[in-house]
Each structure stands twice: as structure tokens, then as C-alpha cells.
Amino acid sequence: MTPHIGQRISAQYADLSAQEQRVAAFILDHFDDLAVYSAADLSRLTGVSKSTVSRLFRRLGFESFQAVKRHARQLRSSGMPLVTDPDAVGGNGERFKRHLEREQDNLRRALTAIDPRTFEAIVHGLDASRRVVLVGFRNSYPLAMHFRQQLIQARADVNLAPQPNQSLAEDLVELGEADLVVLFGFRRRPRLFDALVNELAAMPCRLLLIGDATASGYAEQADWWLECPLDSISAFDSYASAMSLISLLANGLLHHRLAQGRARIDAVSELYQGMDELSP
Incomplete structure (x- = not known):
């Protein structure tokens, strides 16, 4: 480099x-x-x-x-x-307006690029798969973790990998045709990402890749590819479009299996109450 x-x-x-x-x-x-x-x-x-x-x-x-x-x-x-935008470092009131406009543009670009048939196929995969494994590194890790928390309210067998300070191989070794891997590949990825995509592409499981434009080169190796812009007027990337997409996919899953999903949500809520786990 x-x-x-x-x-x-x-x-x-x-x-x-x-x-x-x-x-x-x-x-x-x-x-x-x-x-x-x-x-x-x-x-x-x-x-x-x-x-x-x-x-x-x-x-x-x-x-x-x-x-x-x-x-x-x-x-x-x-x-x-x-910082690449000179107006981002000032204190003028236009900064908030321009931030909002950039966020709206990211969201518009992310969602309008999705083919409805592709979206339905992904939602069906999230529902029908025996096991869903969510993989993310660095800034992608909290996205994977949040997606798991949404999905696991509507279905069982949703796993997050890698676990803190652990390797990946143990979580991926038995993936089969009935399994789905959701891989988050946002920029500044670790070096092992290339090898990981190659290995997953060679496995019988299906692969959903979610990332920014810098990950588009891996799209051909995935069953599905969803792009989320990270553009920001500030020095740091914005993951608002990715979080919105996660919400959309999780809601799609819930409505795809509404009866089972609602039953699971009710059962989880009863456990919350039984263990007094959440504050009012």
C-alpha cells in the first residue's frame, strides 16, 4: 500500500x-x-x-x-x-440541513437500488433457512450484532460470528445448503475478508453480502448483493442507510412469518417478565 x-x-x-x-x-x-x-x-x-x-x-x-x-x-x-467538506468543520446552522440532505440521499440510493424480487427472495431466505449466520468485522460488527437482535425476535437459530476474540472456522465449518450467511463488508475490511468470501462462495450455503461500493467487487461471488452508501459531510462514515436496511429486512421477515413471529415475540416477552429482565 x-x-x-x-x-x-x-x-x-x-x-x-x-x-x-x-x-x-x-x-x-x-x-x-x-x-x-x-x-x-x-x-x-x-x-x-x-x-x-x-x-x-x-x-x-x-x-x-x-x-x-x-x-x-x-x-x-x-x-x-x-474532513473533505469545508462546511463540515464550521458551526453554521446549514451544517444540520446539509447533514440531513446527505443522509436522505444515502437512504434513497440504497433503497431505490433494490429490486423488489431480490428483496422478497432475501426475506424468504431469512425465513426458510435452517440457520442464519451473521458475520461482521470492525465497524460491520455492530451492524451484524444489531441485525441478529432484530431477527432473533422473529425466528430461532440466528448466530453471530466471530465471537469476541475467537476464530471463524468453528462457526462456518458445517454450513450446508439449508443455511444462509449474511456478510457485512463495509470499508476498511480486515485482510482475511478476501479469503472468507472465497471460502463462503465455495460452500453450499447461500450468501447475502451487504456493504458499501468498495465491496462491489465481491458481488459476483454472493447470491445477493445490497449496497449501502456511507457518504457523510463529516470525517466519519454514516451507517444510517445500513441500519435502515436492517430494519426493513427484519420487518420483512416478521411479516413473512407473522403467526410464528408474533408467537415467538410473545414468548420472549413472557420470559422478560418472568425474569424481570427489563425495566418498565
Whole structure:
């Protein structure tokens, strides 16, 4: 992997001139906001000339500051927390409106891309499968965990993998034609993800892959692929569209097996009361 600008600065810092070090230190201190600054901003905020700023970037391997900004946007698109929208760091009231608009756009893109027949097939799979195994790593793990909590209210045999600090093989080794794996593959995936997809694709179980656009290359190996945009005006990805999709799928399952689902929900509620497990 090509070193990002922060890594390049760290590797060359000792060889930089005093003025170049001032700019480099500022970049490291404000790394999350790098894409919202201009070369003139860096010159003014660090008290050095524009030529010094330009010279520093050339030493770091960038032909211009526009190349640096493109580099920062590429880092952001890979999932690194960086601000690429200059209005995201301010305190103006428009920020909330623009955040809402971005969330609505993500949700619209996620849901309008789903073929209703595909959705019904997935819901049928969630209902008819002997066992449903939900797999997620890093930021995908809480999504998998939340999906399990929704599904398990309507049906039994819904498992989450991997368990904390455990390996995966034990949970996957006996998967058969009657089983369904839901794999969450949102960006900044661990290295083993490639091997995991290959293994699951070779197994007789069905595979539902849910992720952002960076996981679309794995779509051909899955039985079903659902894409959820993570775009945000801030440095961090937004998983609102993914959570909405989870809710939609869980509700689809419940209505697909309404009688059994309601009976299970009632039985769970009785256990809540019997063990006094939940507060009013």
C-alpha cells in the first residue's frame, strides 16, 4: 500500500528544513481537516511562504497541492476519517440541513437500488433457512450484532460470528445448503475478508453480502448483493442507510412469518417478565 501523506511526513521529517517542518507539523496536527485547506491557508496559518509549502509537497511526492487534495479525498473514500467538506468543520446552522440532505440521499440510493424480487427472495431466505449466520468485522460488527437482535425476535437459530476474540472456522465449518450467511463488508475490511468470501462462495450455503461500493467487487461471488452508501459531510462514515436496511429486512421477515413471529415475540416477552429482565 502506498504510504499516505502523514506517513511520508513522519518518514522524512528529520530531513526537512525548519520552515518545512512547521508546515509538516501543522498538517499532522490537523490531518483530519487536510482536504479543506488551501495552499494559501497553510502558508498563512504557518507563517511560511507559498513556495515553501509547494516545495514541501514536492518533496513528499506530490506535483501540486491539488494532488494532495485528491490524495486526501482518496483516503476518505477508503474509510479513513478525514474532513473533505469545508462546511463540515464550521458551526453554521446549514451544517444540520446539509447533514440531513446527505443522509436522505444515502437512504434513497440504497433503497431505490433494490429490486423488489431480490428483496422478497432475501426475506424468504431469512425465513426458510435452517440457520442464519451473521458475520461482521470492525465497524460491520455492530451492524451484524444489531441485525441478529432484530431477527432473533422473529425466528430461532440466528448466530453471530466471530465471537469476541475467537476464530471463524468453528462457526462456518458445517454450513450446508439449508443455511444462509449474511456478510457485512463495509470499508476498511480486515485482510482475511478476501479469503472468507472465497471460502463462503465455495460452500453450499447461500450468501447475502451487504456493504458499501468498495465491496462491489465481491458481488459476483454472493447470491445477493445490497449496497449501502456511507457518504457523510463529516470525517466519519454514516451507517444510517445500513441500519435502515436492517430494519426493513427484519420487518420483512416478521411479516413473512407473522403467526410464528408474533408467537415467538410473545414468548420472549413472557420470559422478560418472568425474569424481570427489563425495566418498565
